[in-house]
Amino acid sequence: MHDVEHQITAGAVMRAAVLRALGEAPRCEEVPLPRAAEDEEVVRVTACPLTNLDRARAAGTHFSAPTRLPAVCGASLAAGTLPDGSRVLFRAPGGAMAEWAVTRRAWCSPIPDSVDDAVAAAVQNPGVSAWNALEWRAGLRPGESVLVLGATGVAGQLAVQIAKHLGAGRVVAAGRNPRVLAELPALGADAVVRLDRPDDAVRHALRAAAGDQDFDVVLDYLWGRPAEVFVSTLGSADMELRFSRTRLVQIGVMAGPTLNLSAEVLRSSGLEIVGSGTGNAPPAEVLAGALDQVLGLLADGVLRMEVSRVPLTRVRDVWDLDQRGRRTVLMP
Ligand SMILES: NC(=O)c1ccc[n+]([C@@H]2O[C@H](COP(=O)([O-])OP(=O)(O)OC[C@H]3O[C@@H](n4cnc5c(N)ncnc54)[C@H](OP(=O)(O)O)[C@@H]3O)[C@@H](O)[C@H]2O)c1
The missing domain is CATH 3.90.180.10 (Medium-chain alcohol dehydrogenases, catalytic domain)
Structure with a gap:
């Protein structure tokens, strides 16, 4: 400063x-x-x-x-x-x-004429961050499945909407605030998972929400215990050769700054972890393009x-x- x-x-x-x-x-x-x-x-x-x-x-x-x-x-x-x-x-x-x-x-x-100053100022950081995490860091492809860990926050709610807009096939919203969670299907979430439950129940719900295949992309606004529980849903006990990729993008630390990560999960699953923040930002023109897109979607009421x-x-x-x-x- x-x-x-x-x-x-x-x-x-x-x-x-x-x-x-x-x-x-x-x-x-x-x-x-x-x-x-x-x-x-x-x-x-x-x-x-x-x-x-x-x-x-x-x-x-x-x-x-x-x-x-x-x-x-x-x-x-x-x-x-x-x-x-x-x-x-x-x-x-x-x-x-x-x-x-x-x-x-x-x-x-x-700022587009039809977007109010307060909304434009509020959307920029979480909106552009979600866009970058999905496009730039995760390389989301149409039809892929997305899990948003921490979907009840301002950033998570925008991430659910932007993932849908970018063509995600299935978006699962996970959070602990039941009131906000209940509103997320109206924003495009195909399913919601409550994180204010015992670990085993959360693990079971996340596995059920993923379906037959692991999530392709995970946007993580929480880290800490919820991310640890999610990671424990990955991996397999057999020695079958298989190809899978789950790109987890670390964005926020609402639930804790650190994570216990088992080496076995990394070898027995397709988990890839990257962060999204100032140290790995896209070129300025990509950032500017993301901001234009986010403001345009607000202006259009999307x-x-x-x-x-x-x-x-x-x-x-x-x-x-x-x-x-x-x-x-x-x-x-
Ligand atoms: N890297 C970047 O570029 C970037 C950009 C934007 C945001 N962020 C980060 O992303 C995080 C979220 O930002 P935000 O703007 O969405 O924050 P926010 O609007 O304040 O929302 C935070 C959300 O986290 C939930 N939460 C807190 N602790 C939790 C826990 N232990 N388990 C489950 N949910 C929990 C809260 O739920 P309750 O209502 O239940 O408390 C709330 O819904 C922050 O850490 C922020 O700094 C990073």
Whole structure:
């Protein structure tokens, strides 16, 4: 995160979500207005999502946590208006949970007229991530089966819809929140699996949902115990030669940061594990294409997502609030 101090215009202030110590929630405070360098633009922020990445950075548990404090929060793309009046999604290394932020033209993407700023800002991170995980990391082919572990979250719900849109033959949604899980067939899930059950029951349900063949692709937003139980459904005890591939894409760690992995599973199944994140991102043009597609699907009403719009001044009150499948969006 940039040091806000070096961008000060004397006297001018704005409201921003300011983090003073790792492990605390940020407060809405007045800070100096950021000033743009020659190749930068000042953008009027209209909507900034509050994501698990923001929480993990503020908690100091993410590798990209700020090393210099105080810092303005807001690491995901936000929506805003450029000086020429155009509505854009933009990246702001100096933080976007503020009334104003600094960006570059190259980091801005237009928002379609029919997509609201808060929804556009909220969909970008989970939507593009799900798209990349399916297309770029898993190489999903039409007709293949997909399991979404952690399908009740904002990202998981979008992953179910995007997998269907990309031609998955069968999409199974697994999660522990029964209320949200019950809504997932309406988003395209062909079957749901409850994870709030004893391990044996979950193992049995996952095997039954997979059918005769192992899942082709697994998007994992949970890791920890649920992913461990899923992995234990793979592999065979015989020595038959067979070919199978289950491409598991690791995306989030809602259930735990580590996993016990038996070597036997890797030798007796087609399990392949890759991650999806900043260290293996596709080229910029592929990312931009994914964002265009996701925004286009929203504009066409193909993708659905729920947002809760909250004034920026209430950032501290809502920082740890679990929205149960809805994304909180801070409105400056
Ligand atoms: N790598 C990337 O590019 C990328 C992009 C987007 C998201 N992510 C990561 O993906 C994860 C999910 O993101 P999100 O935006 O969907 O989060 P979210 O909207 O906050 O949803 C989290 C979901 O996880 C569920 N959950 C939590 N602990 C669980 C457990 N032990 N077993 C089963 N379900 C559990 C919650 O269910 P309850 O309602 O029951 O609590 C909730 O539905 C996060 O770790 C996020 O950082 C990564």
